[in-house]
Amino acid sequence: MDISKLIGKSYKTVSLEINEEDVVFFSKATKQEDEIFFNKKVALKNGFPQIVCPPTFLISIGMKENILAECLKDLRVGIENILHAGQEFNFKELVFAGDTIFMKTILKNTYKKNEGKLEFCVFESKYFNQNRVEVCSRNNTLLIKN
Amino acid sequence: MFDITNIIVGHEIPEVIIEPLQQQDLIKYAKASGDYNPIHLDKNFANNIGLDNVIVHGMLIMAHLGKSIANSMTIPYLKHFSVQFSSITNLGEKLICSGQVIKIEKEKEKKIISLNLKVLNLSNDIKILGKAIFST
Numbered sequence: 001m002d003i004s005k006l007i008g009k010s011y012k013t014v015s016l017e018i019n020e021e022d023v024v025f026f027s028k029a030t031k032q033e034d035e036i037f038f039n040k041k042v043a044l045k046n047g048f049p050q051i052v053c054p055p056t057f058l059i060s061i062g063m064k065e066n067i068l069a070e071c072l073k074d075l076r077v078g079i080e081n082i083l084h085a086g087q088e089f090n091f092k093e094l095v096f097a098g099d100t101i102f103m104k105t106i107l108k109n110t111y112k113k114n115e116g117k118l119e120f121c122v123f124e125s126k127y128f129n130q131n132r133v134e135v136c137s138r139n140n141t142l143l144i145k146n
Numbered sequence: 147m148f149d150i151t152n153i154i155v156g157h158e159i160p161e162v163i164i165e166p167l168q169q170q171d172l173i174k175y176a177k178a179s180g181d182y183n184p185i186h187l188d189k190n191f192a193n194n195i196g197l198d199n200v201i202v203h204g205m206l207i208m209a210h211l212g213k214s215i216a217n218s219m220t221i222p223y224l225k226h227f228s229v230q231f232s233s234i235t236n237l238g239e240k241l242i243c244s245g246q247v248i249k250i251e252k253e254k255e256k257k258i259i260s261l262n263l264k265v266l267n268l269s270n271d272i273k274i275l276g277k278a279i280f281s282t
Contacts, residue, residue, distance in 0.1 A: 030209035063180025088228035
């Protein structure tokens with residue numbers, strides 16, 4: 001299957017109100033050390049309006065809706081046939097507990113390496129907050145094992 | 147703690163040690179992130195695709211790497227954080243996150259600081275190569 005034909009395909013917009021408990025749980029699960037990521041008092045003392053989401057927290061948005069499964073269905077591959085090759089975050093604004101985030105994902109690019117034996121696809125997700133301000137764009141690169 | 151004031155090219159950021167991750171750490175991360183890919187949670191699934199056991203989420207390692215650069219002083223200026231996953235990480239591997247300032251550019255009143263990052267195990271196998279950019 002020529003997956004390059006799918007470039008530009010967009011996926012449903014997902015929205016999530018980020019609750020404090022989820023940020024704290026994520027921060028504990030990733031053993032964050034700076035208390036701005038899990039202690040509201042410390043975050044406020046440091047001039048932030050709320051607990052700050054750690055840099056990779058946005059990865060958790062869209063997981064419940066299983067956007068990845070939809071992407072894999074389009075690519076006609078099973079989860080056992082992919083490897084996570086890369087992840088890129090470009091931050092524009094900080095994200096805080098209490099924000100409502102909207103995520104829009106498209107298949108941005110596909111390319112091949114090693115004479116076509118390795119095939120990569122790049123999904124781009126853009127994140128906007130409740131003020132419709134873009135806070136981050138993320139490129140998620142998957143390697144398809146042919 | 148990493149600080150971007152008064153740093154120079156060549157500056158090495160404080161290392162972050164990732165103590166050996168165990169199955170319960172992966173279960174906790176799966177709940178936190180929503181990433182329930184069985185390759186991280188189900189030994190039988192891992193065996194069926196030729197692995198001896200489940201492997202650590204790459205994004206869990208990236209989150210740990212983030213600790214080396216993102217803190218109360220630096221996170222407002224963090225503009226870019228990217229990684230390439232170079233090899234899989236097994237349960238019980240101890241990892242070391244490190245990084246170095248490779249470029250500082252001035253753009254009007256702003257300072258753009260670029261870092262190379264890496265995560266290695268104790269045998270110096272590369273797990274992650276990464277980049278971070280701060281803009282003041």
